[in-house]
Amino acid sequence: xxxxxxxxxxxxxxxxxxxxxxxxxxxxxxxxxxxxxxxxxxxxxxxxxxxxxxxxxxxxxxxxxxxxxxxxxxxxxxxxxxxxxxxxxxxxxxxxxxxxxxxxxxxxxxxxxxxxxxxxxxxxxxxxxxxxxxxxxxxxxxxxxxxxxxxxxxxxxxxxxxxxxxxxxxxxxxxxxxxxxxxxxxxxxxxxxxxxxxxxxxxxxxxxxxxxxxxxxxxxxxxxxxxxxxxxxxxxxxxxxxxxxxxxxxxxxxxxxxxxxxxxxxxxxxxxxxxxxxxxxxxxxxxxxxxxxxxxxxxxxxxxxxxxxxxxxxxxxxxxxxxxxxxxxxxxxxxxxxxxxxxxxxxxxxxxxxxxxxxxxxxxxxxxxxxxxxxxxxxxxxxxxxxxxxxxxxxxxxxxxxxxxxxxxxxxxxxxxxxxxxxxxxxxxxxxxxxxxxxxxxxxxxxxxxxxxxxxxxxxxxxxxxxxxxxxxxxxxxxxxxxxxxxxxxxxxxxxxxxxxxxxxxxxxxxxxxxxxxxxxxxxxxxxxxxxxxxxxxxxxxxxxxxxxxxxxxxxxxxxxxxxxxxxxxxxxxxx
Amino acid sequence: xxxxxxxxxxxxxxxxxxxxxxxxxxxxxxxxxxxxxxxxxxxxxxxxxxxxxxxxxxxxxxxxxxxxxxxxxxxxxxxxxxxxxxxxxxxxxxxxxxxxxxxxxxxxxxxxxxxxxxxxxxxxxxxxxxxxxxxxxxxxxxxxxxxxxxxxxxxxxxxxxxxxxxxxxxxxxxxxxxxxxxxxxxxxxxxxxxxxxxxxxxxxxxxxxxxxxxxxxxxxxxxxxxxxxxxxxxxxxxxxxxxxxxxxxxxxxxxxxxxxxxxxxxxxxxxxxxxxxxxxxxxxxxxxxxxxxxxxxxxxxxxxxxxxxxxxxxxxxxxxxxx
Numbered sequence: 001x002x003x004x005x006x007x008x009x010x011x012x013x014x015x016x017x018x019x020x021x022x023x024x025x026x027x028x029x030x031x032x033x034x035x036x037x038x039x040x041x042x043x044x045x046x047x048x049x050x051x052x053x054x055x056x057x058x059x060x061x062x063x064x065x066x067x068x069x070x071x072x073x074x075x076x077x078x079x080x081x082x083x084x085x086x087x088x089x090x091x092x093x094x095x096x097x098x099x100x101x102x103x104x105x106x107x108x109x110x111x112x113x114x115x116x117x118x119x120x121x122x123x124x125x126x127x128x129x130x131x132x133x134x135x136x137x138x139x140x141x142x143x144x145x146x147x148x149x150x151x152x153x154x155x156x157x158x159x160x161x162x163x164x165x166x167x168x169x170x171x172x173x174x175x176x177x178x179x180x181x182x183x184x185x186x187x188x189x190x191x192x193x194x195x196x197x198x199x200x201x202x203x204x205x206x207x208x209x210x211x212x213x214x215x216x217x218x219x220x221x222x223x224x225x226x227x228x229x230x231x232x233x234x235x236x237x238x239x240x241x242x243x244x245x246x247x248x249x250x251x252x253x254x255x256x257x258x259x260x261x262x263x264x265x266x267x268x269x270x271x272x273x274x275x276x277x278x279x280x281x282x283x284x285x286x287x288x289x290x291x292x293x294x295x296x297x298x299x300x301x302x303x304x305x306x307x308x309x310x311x312x313x314x315x316x317x318x319x320x321x322x323x324x325x326x327x328x329x330x331x332x333x334x335x336x337x338x339x340x341x342x343x344x345x346x347x348x349x350x351x352x353x354x355x356x357x358x359x360x361x362x363x364x365x366x367x368x369x370x371x372x373x374x375x376x377x378x379x380x381x382x383x384x385x386x387x388x389x390x391x392x393x394x395x396x397x398x399x400x401x402x403x404x405x406x407x408x409x410x411x412x413x414x415x416x417x418x419x420x421x422x423x424x425x426x427x428x429x430x431x432x433x434x435x436x437x438x439x440x441x442x443x444x445x446x447x448x449x450x451x452x453x454x455x456x457x458x459x460x461x462x463x464x465x466x467x468x469x470x471x472x473x474x475x476x477x478x479x480x481x482x483x484x485x486x487x488x489x490x491x492x493x494x495x496x497x498x499x500x501x502x503x504x505x506x507x508x509x510x511x512x513x514x515x516x517x518x519x520x521x522x523x524x525x526x527x528x529x530x531x532x533x534x535x536x537x538x539x540x541x542x543x544x545x546x547x548x549x550x551x552x553x554x555x556x557x558x559x560x561x562x563x564x565x566x567x568x569x570x571x572x573x574x575x576x
Numbered sequence: 577x578x579x580x581x582x583x584x585x586x587x588x589x590x591x592x593x594x595x596x597x598x599x600x601x602x603x604x605x606x607x608x609x610x611x612x613x614x615x616x617x618x619x620x621x622x623x624x625x626x627x628x629x630x631x632x633x634x635x636x637x638x639x640x641x642x643x644x645x646x647x648x649x650x651x652x653x654x655x656x657x658x659x660x661x662x663x664x665x666x667x668x669x670x671x672x673x674x675x676x677x678x679x680x681x682x683x684x685x686x687x688x689x690x691x692x693x694x695x696x697x698x699x700x701x702x703x704x705x706x707x708x709x710x711x712x713x714x715x716x717x718x719x720x721x722x723x724x725x726x727x728x729x730x731x732x733x734x735x736x737x738x739x740x741x742x743x744x745x746x747x748x749x750x751x752x753x754x755x756x757x758x759x760x761x762x763x764x765x766x767x768x769x770x771x772x773x774x775x776x777x778x779x780x781x782x783x784x785x786x787x788x789x790x791x792x793x794x795x796x797x798x799x800x801x802x803x804x805x806x807x808x809x810x811x812x813x814x815x816x817x818x819x820x821x822x823x824x825x826x827x828x829x830x831x832x833x834x835x836x837x838x839x840x841x842x843x844x845x846x847x848x849x850x851x852x853x854x855x856x857x858x859x860x861x862x863x864x865x866x867x868x869x870x871x872x873x874x875x876x877x878x879x880x881x882x883x884x885x886x887x888x889x890x891x892x893x894x895x896x897x898x899x
Binding site for chain 1: 789793834883
């Protein structure tokens with residue numbers, strides 16, 4: 001890939017040199033700005049924001065741009081150096097509509113705070129011989145092996161895109177694009193062992209992740225149609241050393257004995273194992289598209305196929321998708337837009353081969369091997385029709401009706417059923433615009449949903465499931481028996497959604513604008529047995545913008561948000 | 577807690593919307609935008625420059641000027657490529673007799689700009705939300721500007737002019753670095769396209785994985801909402817909760833995993849499995865609920881987006897996303 005990037009750079013620079021050497025009427029524009037910034041953190045924490053490191057120092061800052069123009073050729077270069085982690089640069093050139101290309105680089109730093117895990121110290125309460133409550137029983141402990149660590153992710157992204165006109169006759173164009181994202185730094189990784197009393201360990205872990213994307217495509221006009229094909233490739237890889245942690249030897253959580261019994265219930269214990277790893281993945285995609293005039297209207301459609309592979313486990317996933325859209329005038333005042341989209345995902349279903357539960361122990365054993373069916377597997381089909389009417393040059397109204405069905409054919413629900421969600425949706429919009437001086441928009445949207453997405457086996461205590469007894473051959477009631485009784489599917493997704501949005505813009509002159517708006521949303525699920533789920537929010541806002549001169553723009557805005565929820569758990573705690 | 581297979585209700589609302597659409601189709605007529613008469617002829621750029629000298633002088637320095645050939649040989653962009661034949665306008669001096677793309681009614685399909693701009697990113701314009709919302713090319717672009725980017729303002733300020741709620745969200749404690757200028761609106765949105773779900777490789781899920789590839793999988797152990805929709809848990813423009821979560825932990829998680837470790841309040845209907853050791857358990861009590869509220873789920877379920885590594889317990893199939 002380095003060779004490819006080098007070649008692209010050479011081609012760009014050579015072409016620039018060639019043009020600039022030949023042309024006599026070239027124009028050149030330069031800008032250069034130098035400055036700096038200083039931060040003082042006396043008595044303050046170093047963190048000043050997620051994307052702004054607190055470097056207590058004076059740091060010089062540079063900005064610059066160069067623009068070269070000669071005949072049909074145009075070149076732009078600009079860049080900004082803020083500090084070593086925040087740099088941006090762009091290089092773009094074009095030769096009329098024949099060749100277009102750009103290369104860019106940008107970087108940022110993302111700073112995370114450290115979770116001190118201080119909420120994780122706890123122990124059960126038991127009664128002593130005199131009946132007084134004393135600490136005892138199960139414990140929850142934590143260990144911060146990286147106290148005081150700074151967690152920073154340095155993100156660098158660079159890429160380029162080139163488009164070349166191969167033939168004017170059929171507007172044959174070829175394009176190629178590349179993008180790489182590199183993330184380095186350190187992050188907090190947490191491992192938890194619960195073979196004995198729960199023990200949570202935090203440690204620093206290296207970040208060294210890279211995503212590379214390539215695209216190459218071709219398009220051409222044939223008669224009134226434009227056809228295109230695009231091939232895409234994406235590769236993700238993590239080269240960081242995998243963190244590891246020691247997982248305690250299994251024992252009874254209160255008495256501390258019965259190690260053999262409890263270790264026979266675990267896949268692993270008393271061992272050091274890696275955790276928090278990232279598999280290498282790669283994706284290939286193909287897309288064919290077509291657009292053009294059909295009858296009185298305009299058509300656009302595409303078919304895509306992609307495969308994604310987890311290279312660590314050989315797991316694969318495929319997707320097919322098709323999109324078709326058709327817009328046509330019904331008469332001089334009215335237009336119709338029809339949209340259909342279908343997606344099919346299918347993921348490999350691996351067999352999970354587990355150790356025998358209680359293998360080697362007296363009494364019953366249980367085989368928990370299973371096939372992991374993917375929650376991604378689905379057919380998702382959506383269609384809608386929108387009618388728009390321009391009542392006059394100032395007023396537009398529109399209405400839309402649509403239906404979406406998602407058939408999750410392998411989704412593992414507790415009752416064993418597939419899950420199929422149906423969503424009927426509609427919206428109406430109104431817009432009035434009196435030139436640039438005044439405009440008013442209003443929109444209402446509703447959705448009615450049957451069987452919304454459900455958390456399979458998400459509920460932990462299903463009521464009314466009866467009483468369980470010991471397994472045959474033992475006096476034990478195993479925890480998994482209790483879990484089986486407790487699990488039940490649960491959803492808090494809404495079955496009814498209503499949204500509204502009003503906005504008014506007033507521009508007394510071309511130097512000032514005032515925007516006032518109100519958005520709101522109400523949704524509920526009234527199909528639940530024990531508790532209705534409701535959410536309501538509204539957001540009024542006001543923005544005033546002043547542009548006294550094209551070089552000056554000032555704006556001030558205020559947005560108020562009100563959110564109200566009613567559901568199983570709706571406590572809004574701040575953890576940031 | 578969910579009744580099986582509920583049929584959608586509220587058919588009255590459907591009928592109301594259908595009725596409104598019907599009314600829309602019956603409403604008034606469209607006034608024509610500025611148009612040259614059918615017999616108008618081309619006059620050439622020199623004629624235009626006689627009156628519009630300021631624009632004409634700057635034209636060769638614009639992006640469109642790059643494609644102009646003074647001798648009209650071969651393919652070129654001229655004033656009349658966008659404004660249409662100008663003879664009637666020249667003779668009468670009437671601005672109504674020539675196309676002004678800034679006022680052109682995109683609605684009727686006379687998409688002047690699209691006659692030349694046919695790249696893939698513009699495939700969806702005719703069906704896009706912006707087009708449906710009566711946003712014209714000139715709402716965002718200044719065609720006669722001499723700058724490289726012909727948008728009226730740089731991102732994100734241009735987008736914030738209309739999307740004021742997004743501007744507010746982008747200044748919340750957790751946000752993508754749009755306000756910091758590290759990414760732009762168009763890194764995720766195609767302003768010329770339709771909704772994100774128009775194509776499979778542009779669904780919200782695929783879009784997010786373009787930058788967050790480590791979360792795509794496929795994994796051996798999955799978390800279903802990751803496959804369903806990233807927006808089940810995240811809000812992309814900004815949030816109060818860390819990591820762009822729509823709600824803080826554990827409240828967010830307990831919406832779908834209610835009563836995990838008894839994190840619920842007493843009084844919920846039904847009989848529950850009695851604890852194995854009643855003297856130690858605190859089933860569905862206020863104390864248990866309060867304790868649950870001090871939990872941050874991802875301190876133990878760290879691999880919440882999926883993992884290939886099994887968790888410890890055999891009886892759960894290793895499926896606890898703790899490793």
